[in-house]
Amino acid sequence: MYSFMNVDFISGSKFVGLSNYREVFANSVLGISVWNTIYYMFLCVLLGFWVPSIVSIAISELRRFQGVMRLIVYLPHIVPAVVLYGMWQWLYDPLGPANQIASWLSNHQFMWLTDKNIAMISIVIAETWQAFGGTTLIYLAGIVGIPKDLYEAAEIDGAGVLQRIRHITIPGIRHLYVLLFILQLISTSQGFMTHMAMTGGGPNNATLTYMYQIINEAFTNLNYGRASAMGVLMFLVLTSLSIVLYHFQGRSKEA
Numbered sequence: 484m485y486s487f488m489n490v491d492f493i494s495g496s497k498f499v500g501l502s503n504y505r506e507v508f509a510n511s512v513l514g515i516s517v518w519n520t521i522y523y524m525f526l527c528v529l530l531g532f533w534v535p536s537i538v539s540i541a542i543s544e545l546r547r548f549q550g551v552m553r554l555i556v557y558l559p560h561i562v563p564a565v566v567l568y569g570m571w572q573w574l575y576d577p578l579g580p581a582n583q584i585a586s587w588l589s590n591h592q593f594m595w596l597t598d599k600n601i602a603m604i605s606i607v608i609a610e611t612w613q614a615f616g617g618t619t620l621i622y623l624a625g626i627v628g629i630p631k632d633l634y635e636a637a638e639i640d641g642a643g644v645l646q647r648i649r650h651i652t653i654p655g656i657r658h659l660y661v662l663l664f665i666l667q668l669i670s671t672s673q674g675f676m677t678h679m680a681m682t683g684g685g686p687n688n689a690t691l692t693y694m695y696q697i698i699n700e701a702f703t704n705l706n707y708g709r710a711s712a713m714g715v716l717m718f719l720v721l722t723s724l725s726i727v728l729y730h731f732q733g734r735s736k737e738a
Contacts, residue, residue, distance in 0.1 A: 485697075485711035501710040512688065512696060519603065520672060520693040526607040527671040532664060539622035540648055553620065560616035568680040572596070572611040575681075596682050599689035606677050606690060618663060622656060629655035632643045665728050669721055693717065 486503055495707070507513060542552045560568075566612045574581045575595035582592040595605040633651050675695035678684055684691035684699075693713070701710035 485707055486715045488708050490707035492493060492712075499708065503708040506709055506718075507712050507716065512691070515688050516691050516693045516696040518673075519689070519691055522605065523603055523674060523690075523692055524668060524671045526604060527610070527674075528664070528667060530607055531610045531615055531618070531671075532667050534611060535618035536622055536660070538615070538629075539574065539619045539626060540652055542619070543623060543626045543652065544644055544648075553623065556619050557616040559613050562613060564676065564680075568677065572681060574654050575605055597686050602682055602690050606681060609681070610674070610677055621663065622659060625656040625659045626652060661728060661731075665725050668724065672717065672721060681719050 485496075487500060489499045489502075490496045492587060530716045538556060542549055542556070545552065573579055576582075577592065581595060586592055593601060596602050629651065634647060637647050637651060665680075672737065673694045675692055675698055678690045678692055678695050679698070680691045684695055694717070697710050697717075700706045700713065
């Protein structure tokens with residue numbers, strides 16, 4: 484209901500119809516935040532979706548030390564957010580380790596968090612490192628559920644590692660790909676914490692996401708009506724996208 488009202492907790496709220504929605508679309512920053520969110524989601528899917536899958540398959544093929552590797556992979560997931568942000572800001576400092584490595588490899592240094600061309604990539608790398616452990620364990624749980632008879636039969640038939648992965652492992656966890664892809668999209672579409680802590684949406688709005696704009700509207704501009712309207716629009720888009728993806732999953736199963 485707030486999306487149709489001019490919310491004022493002191494003098495009282497008033498019904499304004501679609502005025503908040505018109506203001507949302509008239510906002511010049513909307514296009515920037517939407518594009519940044521799409522770009523951010525693309526990078527997160529590129530790194531945060533496929534990296535856990537590859538790591539989980541690699542761990543499942545180990546003959547020894549699987550338990551140790553699972554622990555090592557999951558450790559970043561339990562790092563407190565405050566420690567995470569502080570650590571990565573130190574790594575990305577102009578005089579920090581990231582630039583020392585970059586200088587050694589390419590004789591060039593980067594402004595990781597203040598260059599608009601790479602600030603978003605820097606944020607995604609930090610988030611992927613922190614979050615991929617949990618997703619990796621989900622994939623590993625799915626791989627464990629695949630009947631071992633299939634792998635034993637494949638080995639008897641002379642199938643190599645790549646053949647087992649292609650014909651047994653990946654088809655066996657295919658249902659997880661769609662589920663985790665949807666969860667990844669929903670999660671990343673709401674990303675703002677790392678952006679707020681590490682860049683404040685800068686430089687020059689280069690890391691301002693749609694969700695971060697909602698937070699600014701609600702708690703900085705105190706425009707709860709417009710923030711609610713933006714939230715409703717996000718809900719409609721994500722719901723539609725989820726329906727399409729689940730429909731696609733259903734058709735792929737039938738095929």
